Amino acid sequence: MNFFQRKEQQIQALTGKGFVRLALSSLLLSGSAMATSAQAQTLCVFDLSGASGDYFAFMKDYALAAQKWSVMIDLKAYNKEEKAISK
Structure with missing residues (x-):
C-alpha cells in the first residue's frame, strides 16, 4: 500500500x-x-514615441514575462492621449 x-x-x-x-x-x-x-488580454500603452518608445519596450518585456504565468497580453500602442482615452 x-x-x-x-x-x-x-x-x-x-x-x-x-x-x-x-x-x-x-x-x-x-x-x-x-x-x-487563458485568453489574450488587450493592454493599451500610452507612449509619446508610440510603438518605438521606451515605455512600450518595457511593456513588451512585461508581456513576455507574463507568458510564463500563462497570461497572454496583446499590446496596443497609442501616442496621442485622446485616442487612448476614446478606446
Whole structure:
C-alpha cells in the first residue's frame, strides 16, 4: 500500500467516501478550468514615441514575462492621449 492509498483510507475514515470523491473531482475540474481559461488580454500603452518608445519596450518585456504565468497580453500602442482615452 503506497502513501496516497494510506492517506485516502485515513481521510475516508474521517469523512466518508462520498465527500473525498466529491472533493477530488472538484479539485481536478477546477484545475482544468483554470488551465484552459487563458485568453489574450488587450493592454493599451500610452507612449509619446508610440510603438518605438521606451515605455512600450518595457511593456513588451512585461508581456513576455507574463507568458510564463500563462497570461497572454496583446499590446496596443497609442501616442496621442485622446485616442487612448476614446478606446
